[in-house]
Amino acid sequence: MSATTNxxxxxxxxxxxVRTVKNAxxxxxxxxxxxxxxxxxxxxxxxxxxxxxxxxxxSDWWLQSQRGITPRREGGGAYHAIVxxxxxxxxxxxxxxxxxxxxxxxxxxxxKGTKVARGVSFMVDVLSGIPSIVAALFIYALFITIFGFGRxxxxxxxxxxxxxxxxxxxxxxxxxxxxxxxLREASYALGVPKWKTIVRVVIPTAFSGITxxxxxxxxxxxxxxxxxxxxxxxxxxxxxSPTSDTMGALPTMINSxxxxxxxxxxxxxxxxxxxxxxxxxxxxxLLARLIARASKLKEK
Amino acid sequence: MAxxxxxxxxxxxxxxxxxEDPTLSPVVDxxxxxxxxxxxxxxxxxxxxxxxxxxxxxxxxxRGVKLAxxxxxxxxxxxxxxxxxxxxxxxxxxxxxxxxxxLALPSLQADQDNFLTSRNWTVVGNELxxxxxxxxxxxxxxxxxxxxxxxxxxxxVALCLTQYLHKRASGPVSxxxxxxxxxxxxxxxxxxxxxxxxxxxxxxxWLISKLGWIPLFSRNVDPKGSVFVASVVLAIMMLPIVTAIxxxxxxxxxxxxxxxxxxxxxxxxxxxxxAVLPYGRSGVISASMLGLGRVLGETIAVMIIxxxxxxGSPFTPSIFAGGETFASKIANNxxxxxxxxKTGAFIAAGLVLFLVTFAVNAMARVIADRGxxxx
Numbered sequence: 001m002s003a004t005t006n007x008x009x010x011x012x013x014x015x016x017x018v019r020t021v022k023n024a025x026x027x028x029x030x031x032x033x034x035x036x037x038x039x040x041x042x043x044x045x046x047x048x049x050x051x052x053x054x055x056x057x058x059s060d061w062w063l064q065s066q067r068g069i070t071p072r073r074e075g076g077g078a079y080h081a082i083v084x085x086x087x088x089x090x091x092x093x094x095x096x097x098x099x100x101x102x103x104x105x106x107x108x109x110x111x112k113g114t115k116v117a118r119g120v121s122f123m124v125d126v127l128s129g130i131p132s133i134v135a136a137l138f139i140y141a142l143f144i145t146i147f148g149f150g151r152x153x154x155x156x157x158x159x160x161x162x163x164x165x166x167x168x169x170x171x172x173x174x175x176x177x178x179x180x181x182x183l184r185e186a187s188y189a190l191g192v193p194k195w196k197t198i199v200r201v202v203i204p205t206a207f208s209g210i211t212x213x214x215x216x217x218x219x220x221x222x223x224x225x226x227x228x229x230x231x232x233x234x235x236x237x238x239x240x241s242p243t244s245d246t247m248g249a250l251p252t253m254i255n256s257x258x259x260x261x262x263x264x265x266x267x268x269x270x271x272x273x274x275x276x277x278x279x280x281x282x283x284x285x286l287l288a289r290l291i292a293r294a295s296k297l298k299e300k
Numbered sequence: 301m302a303x304x305x306x307x308x309x310x311x312x313x314x315x316x317x318x319x320e321d322p323t324l325s326p327v328v329d330x331x332x333x334x335x336x337x338x339x340x341x342x343x344x345x346x347x348x349x350x351x352x353x354x355x356x357x358x359x360x361x362x363r364g365v366k367l368a369x370x371x372x373x374x375x376x377x378x379x380x381x382x383x384x385x386x387x388x389x390x391x392x393x394x395x396x397x398x399x400x401x402x403l404a405l406p407s408l409q410a411d412q413d414n415f416l417t418s419r420n421w422t423v424v425g426n427e428l429x430x431x432x433x434x435x436x437x438x439x440x441x442x443x444x445x446x447x448x449x450x451x452x453x454x455x456x457v458a459l460c461l462t463q464y465l466h467k468r469a470s471g472p473v474s475x476x477x478x479x480x481x482x483x484x485x486x487x488x489x490x491x492x493x494x495x496x497x498x499x500x501x502x503x504x505x506w507l508i509s510k511l512g513w514i515p516l517f518s519r520n521v522d523p524k525g526s527v528f529v530a531s532v533v534l535a536i537m538m539l540p541i542v543t544a545i546x547x548x549x550x551x552x553x554x555x556x557x558x559x560x561x562x563x564x565x566x567x568x569x570x571x572x573x574x575a576v577l578p579y580g581r582s583g584v585i586s587a588s589m590l591g592l593g594r595v596l597g598e599t600i601a602v603m604i605i606x607x608x609x610x611x612g613s614p615f616t617p618s619i620f621a622g623g624e625t626f627a628s629k630i631a632n633n634x635x636x637x638x639x640x641x642k643t644g645a646f647i648a649a650g651l652v653l654f655l656v657t658f659a660v661n662a663m664a665r666v667i668a669d670r671g672x673x674x675x
Binding site: 012015019020022023025026027029030031032033034036037038040041043044047048098099102103105106107109110111116119120123124125126127129130131132133134135137138140141142144145146162165169191193194195196198199219222223224225226229230251254255258270271274277278281282285289 | 367368370371372374375377378379381382383384385386388389390392393395396399400402403452453454456457459460461464473475476477479480482483484485486487488490491494495536539543565567568569570572593596597598599600604626627630631634635637640643646647650653654657658660661665
């Protein structure tokens, strides 16, 4: 070390040459690597924006479908795909959000510290590790092979539930943990039953955090492609029915058009669809983070 | 099941607790909240006492005070709903395993090749010949290579965020890295194939010319949609996960250890090497495994980038060759699930992927639990 004792006198000197060099090298490495980590996001955004911005600035993009439009023709929009993506995400959220919030309530309010909580928590861990393709295969096995239904947008939503559920549950759980115990006790002291305490005191206190989790979950499932490939066919026309076997979606719109030659108008639409998807997902993410920042409950 | 067990305790237990000392229960409950270790058996009976305690009050309130009687129905309904949702989650996971296994078994039995050692994938017609070795190789190779690229970068970024940057600067940088996780994987795939692939081509060419004598880096017919490009894209997708967890762990390094190192005259790097890194090691390993679990199952980006080799092409260990992972194989053939035996073969591949990701994730959690630092 730098300080050496010489009899009773202490001499302090600067770190030796090798150590200074090592320290400088570490600083350089850390800086370079951090800059490197920011590059991909900027690069992806730059690519997608420059290639897709022209189309999404026209109102047709947001109001028309791709019906009757071949890759060689200009025109058409992504309305059908936006409708499909939003609809499937909403159906998924309608199932996953209540299930996730109730599951978190079970873990924190009813079964905290018990074997039940540990068991359920373990299963949520398993669920959060399931690849999207496996979730899709499971729904395929259950709905199509065993129950004999056809492919449908609902099946996609069900597969997405498996992916969204752990996100909603874990973020709700974290928020419920942060709700001060005193609030619950104050409510009990007033004679409010436990369920009403949860619904009227605990959930409202944690509401912004739960909203953040839900929005991040929705953003995640909107960009999922694997379940769409397996469980529904891509439709170029507008279709609102979740039970029909074809439905447009932004990821499949990108996937179905990606093999075209770069000079065709259809190729530009692929990038415009990618930009649309990124805009929707990023907006959800930014909004979720803003809500989280404004939240009253803060993590320690 | 355990559910009925807790039901019984709820109904029987609270009465004596509440009558003996109503003030006791919230205090015990309070302690229970802050304990992260499992609450011992005796405590968790008390722990649920508050709600019934208020009911007890209602029945024999202090003189002169009129307390309303509170119905227990609402509580019962809500509790049942919460327990049901827990049950649904448990069943959902069990069903994933059971149904995949049930549908994969007939095809596995009809498989005329060894499922674990064959590289064939012939599932057309009546004769089933399929095995997972080829898929497993590409899946593991892409994921491990991605991990080898992502982890050193992530650790560096996490160190920069926690040890080097001022808080005002580290916030926005963390934010940008977190946003990387929000980009849908199909966009990474598209960008990887069209933009990153050509950009990396000279680097790939250089590696081939210098290290081509090693089989892993040998020249191959199609270096454009190669394992190498796919791994770099997977590394980018892994980066925010590993960085976020490592950052949280490094930020928890005990202040006194850092200061002790500083007091001994350590340079900033020596502080990191002697205090921060040893403390965060298990967290970083666990984060890397979680990231690995995530990229093992990545479907669409890999499917877009990797060139599918023609059927029957010889095996090559090179990272500059194409290939198919479990996920990309299944997704590539999704439109051809027509007969149960054929579907079963793909489901068998999905089942193996499920088991592999499960094992990797479980290992990550075990390492995180054993290590001191919590993410």
